[in-house]
Amino acid sequence: MRDFLKALPKAELHLHIEGTLEPELMMTLADRNGVNLPYGSVEAIRAAYDFHDLQSFLDLYYQGMSVLRSARDFEDLAMDYFRRATAEGVVHVEMHVDPQAHLARGVSLATVMEGLGRARRRAERELDLTSAMILAFLRDRPAEEALDLLERAAPYWESLDAVGLDSAELGHPPAKFAEVFQRAKALGLARVAHAGEEGPPDYILEALDVLDVCRIDHGVRCLEDPTLVERLCEEAMVLTVCPLSNVRLKVVERLEDHPLPAMRDAGLTITLNSDDPAYFGGGLLDNYLACRWAFGWSREVFLDLAGNAIDAAFMSEARRAELR
Numbered sequence: 337m338r339d340f341l342k343a344l345p346k347a348e349l350h351l352h353i354e355g356t357l358e359p360e361l362m363m364t365l366a367d368r369n370g371v372n373l374p375y376g377s378v379e380a381i382r383a384a385y386d387f388h389d390l391q392s393f394l395d396l397y398y399q400g401m402s403v404l405r406s407a408r409d410f411e412d413l414a415m416d417y418f419r420r421a422t423a424e425g426v427v428h429v430e431m432h433v434d435p436q437a438h439l440a441r442g443v444s445l446a447t448v449m450e451g452l453g454r455a456r457r458r459a460e461r462e463l464d465l466t467s468a469m470i471l472a473f474l475r476d477r478p479a480e481e482a483l484d485l486l487e488r489a490a491p492y493w494e495s496l497d498a499v500g501l502d503s504a505e506l507g508h509p510p511a512k513f514a515e516v517f518q519r520a521k522a523l524g525l526a527r528v529a530h531a532g533e534e535g536p537p538d539y540i541l542e543a544l545d546v547l548d549v550c551r552i553d554h555g556v557r558c559l560e561d562p563t564l565v566e567r568l569c570e571e572a573m574v575l576t577v578c579p580l581s582n583v584r585l586k587v588v589e590r591l592e593d594h595p596l597p598a599m600r601d602a603g604l605t606i607t608l609n610s611d612d613p614a615y616f617g618g619g620l621l622d623n624y625l626a627c628r629w630a631f632g633w634s635r636e637v638f639l640d641l642a643g644n645a646i647d648a649a650f651m652s653e654a655r656r657a658e659l660r
């Protein structure tokens with residue numbers, strides 16, 4: 337089964353590129369850039385990754401990315417991840433990027449986008465790995481800041497596939513970002529949003545109605561609202577579920593308790609994803625394998641899930657045909 341899941345061409349639709357920063361590279365970049373980390377070793381970094389909710393993770397996630405300073409750092413970050421992903425049988429990656437977190441510490445948008453852009457072109461050439469880019473807005477920051485970011489990103493609109501909404505969910509409902517998502521739509525960008533990870537089913541509904549999203553990131557709390565489930569099924573709305581993330585952030589206690597099987601039984605369109613692989617204990621293959629152990633799913637189930645991701649990906653029809 338491991339060989340089968342590894343060889344299965346997999347698309348990663350829910351990944352934060354800053355969440356691929358492994359402790360080894362974090363130490364290397366801290367040295368390179370003279371950044372002081374509150375850890376003395378790779379082991380000490382890993383030991384700190386004991387989260388009790390989304391916020392306790394986000395605190396370390398924002399601290400970890402402080403080592404990223406130059407375009408080369410961002411290129412190294414993404415290339416390191418692309419190589420690991422390729423080794424796991426990942427053929428396409430859609431990455432969220434959080435520019436506001438970098439702008440806030442004096443790293444320019446050009447630094448971020450040029451570094452990541454170089455890595456994306458190299459990955460396509462050197463690894464036959466295609467990618468998409470999702471400009472994410474931090475929902476715990478003001479909506480005006482998100483609007484400003486989208487306008488400042490004008491030189492990069494062509495390289496973007498979508499806008500997204502991430503960071504601390506509770507208390508920051510999707511409707512706060514109605515205007516910026518409307519602007520993104522006018523620019524021809526697709527829209528996705530984290531909703532129903534820690535937040536209530538109402539946030540999922542709001543993401544659909546107010547932000548006009550084509551995918552819901554996480555969405556695991558939708559089962560609390562049968563009417564919403566019916567609608568998500570009717571619209572064949574894609575949910576990018578992140579099993580290991582949900583365990584690490586205590587959305588569920590154990591993977592065996594995860595609503596994934598119930599979500600599939602309800603007829604929802606599910607994809608499996610890794611979210612922040614460096615922080616949550618594994619990449620896309622590890623997430624597939626964990627589901628195999630927890631739920632005993634057959635090859636057919638994984639073929640279906642991997643197919644959903646290829647179908648929902650922001651990729652050319654030629655590439656989709658190649659991967660199907």
Ligand code: ES4
Nearest residue numbers: 352502503530581611612
């Ligand atoms: C995130 Cl797991 C998760 N949820 C919301 N925002 C995020 N940013 C990075 N990882």
Ligand code: ZN
Nearest residue numbers: 502530553611
């Ligand atoms: Zn996420």
